[in-house]
Amino acid sequence: MTIDKKAIAHSFSRAAPHYDSVAHVQRQVGEAMLDLLKASALKVDTALDIGCGTGALTVALECYAQHITALDLAPGMLEVARHNDQRGVINRFVCGDAEQLPFEAEQFDLIFSSFALQWCEDLDKVLSDVFTLLRPGGRFVFSVPVENTLRELKLSWRKADSRYQHVNEFMTVDAVKRSLDASPFTLMELQEKLNMVYYDTVRELTRELKTLGAHQVINNRTHSLTGKKTVFQMMSNYEHFRNHQGLLPASWHYLVISLQKD
Template sequence: MMAVESLPTSECGSDGRPDKRLIGRSFGAAAERYDGLAELQRRVGEKLLSRLAGMSLGPERIVDAGSGTGYLATRLIELYPKADLVALDIAEGMLRFAKSRYGESGAGRLVCGDAEAMPFRDRSIDLVFSNVAIQWCSGLDSVFREIGRVLRPGGIALFSTFGAETLKELRSAWASVDDYSHVNRFGDSAAVRSALREAGFQEIDVAAEVHRLEYGSVYDLMRELKGLGAHNVTLDRPRHLTGKGALRRMIAAYERQSGGSGLDATFEVVYGCARGPAKCR
C-alpha cells in the first residue's frame, strides 16, 4: 500500500465523547500483537466478507473505516480488485504496521483519520465497510451521518460494532467496587437501527449475536483487552491508579458471578447493512 497520510484527531470534549487521541495511541501501541489476539474480531470480519461475497456489487471506491492492521482491507482488495480502496484508521501505528506488513502489494491508500470526519467529498464512496470499529466513535448519530454524507445514493454501509451487553460481567463486578466507569459503554441494536434511520439510510438490516468467551482468570481477560488496545476511554473513567485492594474486590465479585464453573465474558456483536440516504443530512 501507499504511504500513510495523516489527518488530525481530536481531544475528549466536556460532553462525554471518547478521547480520540487516547484511542489512537492505545490501538497504535497494540498494532504488532493485535492480530494474534483478535480472534473474535477476525471471525466477525469474515462474516461481513461472506455477506459481501453474496451481494451483487461492483464498487469503484471503498473505504475500510477502522481498518486496523489491514487484514480485512487486503481481503476487500481480493474481492474487488478493480476498486479504489482507502484504509482509514485513527491509529497511525496501526497503519504503519499495515504498510510494513503488506508493503507495496496492495492497491489502496492508507489514511490516518477520523471516521466521524472523513476526508472525502460528499457522495463519493460506493461502499463503506467497518469491522468492530464504530463503537469507538463519539456517537452512533454522528458516525452514521458522516457515512451517509460520503456514500453515493444507494451506496452500501456494511459494518459490525460491539453492543450494549459486551463485557457486562466486568462492568457489574466493577460496579460493586466504586462508582467510576471502568468499562466502555456501547449502544444496542435498537440504538443502531434508530441512528441509521435518523441519518436517512434505507433498506436497514440490523441483527445482533452474543458470544461468550471463556478465560482462565480475570487477569487473562484484562491482559487480552490491554493487548488489543481496548482501553477504557469514557469521560468518567478513574484518573488515578486503581489500588490493589479495589482490584482484588473486583476480581472476587467477578468470580462470585461466574459461580466457579469457568470465567466467561460476554461480547455482543451488532451487524448492520443499509443503503445510503437519498440526500445528505
C-alpha cells in the same frame, strides 16, 4: 460520556504490533460482515475501510472493490497495516477520524467499518457523513459492540468500586436502531449476535483487552491508580461467573448492519 480521541489513537497505536494475536472475536465479526458482501456478485470501483486497524479485513475487500482506501485514527495501526499489505492491495492509507472524514462527496461505492464506530460520540453524524460519501446505490456495511459487551467485567467492577466507570459503555441496541431509522439509508440487513469467550483467569481477560487496545479510553475514568484491594475485590466478584467447566466467560454483544444509499 466523553470520548478521548487522543487516548484512543495512542492506545491502539501501542496495541497494533500484537493486536492480531488476540483479536479472536474481531475476526469472527469480520467474517460475518464479509458474508454480507458475498451476497452481491458485483465488484465495485472504490471502497473505504473506516477504522482499518491492522488491515486484515481491508485486504479482504480486494474481492469486492478495485480501489481500496484504509483509514484509521491510530498512526501505529496504519503502520502495521502497510507492513501487512505485502501485495499492495490497499491503494491509499489515511490517518483520520471517523467523525471528520476527509473525503469529497460521492467518492465511494462501498464503505466498510468493523468495531470502530463505538469510539464515535455521534453515530447520527457518522451515518449522515457516510451517506454523503457514497455514490447512489452504494453500500455501508458496519459492526458495533453494544450494551451487554463485557457485562461480567462491568458488574464485577461496579460491585468493587461504584465511584468510577472502569469499563467502556456501549450503545444500546435500541439507540443504534433509532439512529438507523433517522438516517437517509435503506436498511438491508441487521444481525444481532452474542459471542462468548472463555478464560482461565480474570487477568488473562484484562491482559487481552489491553493488548487489543480496548481498555479504558473515556474521560470520566479514575486518573489515579486503582488500589490493589479494589482490584482483588473485582476479581473475586468475577469468580461468581465461573462455569461448571471451570472457565470465566466474557460476553461480546454486537450488531452487523448493511445499509444502502438509494
